[in-house]
Amino acid sequence: SLVFRGYGGEELIEYWFSLIPGGTTGALIIVMLVIFLLGFILDFIEITFIVVPIVGPALLALGVDPIWLGIMIAVNLQTSFLTPPFGFALFYLRGVAPAIVRTVQMYKGVIPFIALQLLALVVVGFYPSLVNYLPNRMSLLSETSPPPKNPKLQYCIEKYVGENVFTEKNEVKSAILKLHN
Numbered sequence: 791s792l793v794f795r796g797y798g799g800e801e802l803i804e805y806w807f808s809l810i811p812g813g814t815t816g817a818l819i820i821v822m823l824v825i826f827l828l829g830f831i832l833d834f835i836e837i838t839f840i841v842v843p844i845v846g847p848a849l850l851a852l853g854v855d856p857i858w859l860g861i862m863i864a865v866n867l868q869t870s871f872l873t874p875p876f877g878f879a880l881f882y883l884r885g886v887a888p889a890i891v892r893t894v895q896m897y898k899g900v901i902p903f904i905a906l907q908l909l910a911l912v913v914v915g916f917y918p919s920l921v922n923y924l925p926n927r928m929s930l931l932s933e934t935s936p937p938p939k940n941p942k943l944q945y946c947i948e949k950y951v952g953e954n955v956f957t958e959k960n961e962v963k964s965a966i967l968k969l970h971n
Contacts, residue, residue, distance in 0.1 A: 791839070791840065791843035791844055792843075794843075794844060795843070795844075795847070799844065800844075800847050800848060803844060803845060803848040804847075804848040804851050804852070807848050807849070807852060808852070813852075814849070814852045814853060814854060817848075817849065817852060818849060818854065818859075818862070818915075821841075821845045821849065822862065822863075822866050822911065822915075824841070825837055825841060825863060825866045825867065826866055826869060826873075826908075828841065828870075829866075829867065829869050829870030829873045829877075830870075830873050830874070830875070830876070831875075831876065832870070832876070833870065833876060833878075834867040834870045834871070837867060837870065838863075838867065842863060846859065846863075855918060855922065857921060857922055858914075858918045858921045858922060861914060861921045862911065862914060862915060865907065865910055865911050865914055866911055868907055869904055869907045869908070869911075872900050872903055872904050872907065873900075873904060874897045874900070877900070879900075880893075880896055880897070880900065883896055884896065
C-alpha cells in the first residue's frame with residue numbers, strides 16, 4: 791500500500807470515489823460491500839493491511855469522520871469471523887462441535903448472526919452519534935461535553951482550571967508567553 795500511495799494511487803481512488811453516484815455515502819457503501827465480500831475469502835488481518843490503507847485516506851479526504859469510519863470497518867470486519875469458508879469462529883466451532891454436527895449445518899446456523907452483524911452495521915451507519923458520543927464527552931472541558939449533573943462539580947472544575955491552567959505559574963502558559971515575546 792505504501793508503493794500504491796507513493797505513485798499517487800490515493801488520488802486516483804479519491805477521484806474514482808468522487809465519480810460514484812451518491813458522493814461520499816455511495817463511496818462508503820461500496821467500500822463496506824467490498825470489505826464484506828473480501829471477508830469471505832480473506833482474513834480480517836489481510837483486509838486491514840491491504841484495503842484500509844488504500845481506501846481509508848480517500849474516504850477521510852471526502853470528509854468522513856475517522857472514528858466513525860474505524861468503527862464501521864471494525865463492525866464489518868467482525869462478519870469475517872462468521873462468514874464461510876474462512877470464518878475463524880466457524881473453525882473454532884468445528885473444533886469443539888461433536889462429529890454429528892455437519893459443517894453445512896454450522897454454515898446455515900451462522901446466517902442469523904451474520905444478519906445481526908449487518909443490522910448493527912446499518913444502525914451504526916445511520917446513527918453516527920452512537921459511535922461519537924463517548925469520544926465527544928471524554929474531556930469535561932471540551933466544547934461538546936455536557937455540564938455535570940452536580941453544579942458543585944462544575945464549580946470545582948472551573949476553579950481548578952482557573953487556578954492551575956490560567957495562571958502565570960503554569961509551565962505551558964509561560965512557554966507560550968515566551969514564544970510570543
